[in-house]
Amino acid sequence: MKGRRLKKKPILILICSIILIVVGIVFTVKTVKELNYRKTYEYKLIKIGYTKEEANQLENKTNNTFLDSLLTKEYDKVYLEIINEGYYIPSKISDYVNYYENNLNSSSYEVVEKVNAGADKEWYSDIKDTDISKDILMINNKFYKLPNDYEPADLVDVKNWYAYGNNKLRKEAYDAFISMFNAAKEQGHTIIINSAYRSYKDQEDVYNSYLRNHGQEYTDAYAARPGHSEHQTGLTVDVTTYGVGNSSFDTTDEFSWLQDNAHQFGFILRYPEGKENITGYDYESWHYRYVGVEAATIIHDSNITFDEYYAYYIENA
Ligand SMILES: [Zn+2]
Structure with missing residues (x-):
């Protein structure tokens, strides 16, 4: 009886160690994943109020320069409306932003229309x-x-x-x-x-x-x-x-x-x-x-x- 008991102990220790190691690995992987996620635009955009879907739209339809500047601003649905306009042209995003920020009463339609026509500039400039x-x-x-x-x-x-x-x-x-x-x-x-x-x-x-x-x-x-x-x-x-x-x-x-x-x-x-x-x-x-x-x-x-x-x-x- 005594001998059997002694033999069971090391097995128990072994099982416990394995469980601890597995839990440790899972926890580490989760932590690394979480830390990596926190580096993404999705995470950062959600932090300032955009939904996951909105964040994904912003990522897909703009560029990193725009996203970096967006992160310094408060939530504004007009940026989303601009990128969802029918005649939105991705390469003009910085012009849209400039025009919008200088004409805050403009609708997203007006912003896109104006910039696409080049009419955000002075007539007869940049010919x-x-x-x-x-x-x-x-x-x-x-x-x-x-x-x-x-x-x-x-x-x-x-x-x-x-x-x-x-x-x-x-x-x-x-x-x-x-x-x-x-x-x-x-x-x-x-x-x-x-x-x-x-x-x-x-x-x-x-x-x-x-x-x-x-x-x-x-x-x-x-x-x-x-x-x-x-x-x-x-x-x-x-x-x-x-x-x-x-x-x-x-x-x-x-x-x-x-x-x-x-x-x-x-x-x-x-x-x-x-x-x-x-x-x-x-x-x-x-x-x-x-x-x-x-x-x-x-x-x-x-x-x-x-x-x-x-x-x-x-x-x-
Ligand atoms: Zn004529």
């Missing part, structure tokens, strides 16, 4: 060359400039039937305009071209004449500086109908018809009402730009400007 290789989708605005000597290779004369005075357009835009003209005509509407292609020199004359008569501020709201006019692309038309001036074109049936149908022919209203801070131009109900049916349909259906379209679908695609 880049227009990428002519984008063809009918080339952009020309207050931040993109065409070379002074740029003249489209495929300009054609517009027949007087369609226009007041002598005008030229790029062949593709002209063909699309004729289709649109005919479709409108079938509904009893007449859309007449007032002005189409303008060379750098033409625009220089227009701009300088505005400048002499109205001063810088007014001129920049209505007339593009030379090299910055869409009319130099040969893809743009100013239109009218019988007996109305530019300022009252939006009261005509022709205008209403264009609102509903222009995109089906590849044309967009380039400077819409309410988007003055995005395009940099006052509302121009008469100015239409040819971009092709696919782009025009997206722009029409999503109620965005070509400036935003270009940033999202062309430049950062």
Whole structure:
């Protein structure tokens, strides 16, 4: 009996030791895991009030520089709203943040819209060359400039039937305009071209004449500086109908018809009402730009400007 008891003791000690070692290992692994987790953005973001899901969204849709700066701030749901906007472009995150923090009353939609269009900067600052290789989708605005000597290779004369005075357009835009003209005509509407292609020199004359008569501020709201006019692309038309001036074109049936149908022919209203801070131009109900049916349909259906379209679908695609 005594001998058996003595033999049991070492076995018990052995079992206890094994249990202790296992518990020790499990505890150590758990501690290391926990310490590592505390180093993650997820843990740190949750600490300042974001949910696990929000933290994961922020990690997936932004970068470490942004996350590091976010950790120095209080919880703000606008950052989440920005990264979940339909036209959010990840590489522009620092511009969104800068704009938002300087305009705290802006909604996330406004922040993304403004930055994508480049309109968070001062007009005519940080000017880049227009990428002519984008063809009918080339952009020309207050931040993109065409070379002074740029003249489209495929300009054609517009027949007087369609226009007041002598005008030229790029062949593709002209063909699309004729289709649109005919479709409108079938509904009893007449859309007449007032002005189409303008060379750098033409625009220089227009701009300088505005400048002499109205001063810088007014001129920049209505007339593009030379090299910055869409009319130099040969893809743009100013239109009218019988007996109305530019300022009252939006009261005509022709205008209403264009609102509903222009995109089906590849044309967009380039400077819409309410988007003055995005395009940099006052509302121009008469100015239409040819971009092709696919782009025009997206722009029409999503109620965005070509400036935003270009940033999202062309430049950062
Ligand atoms: Zn125009």
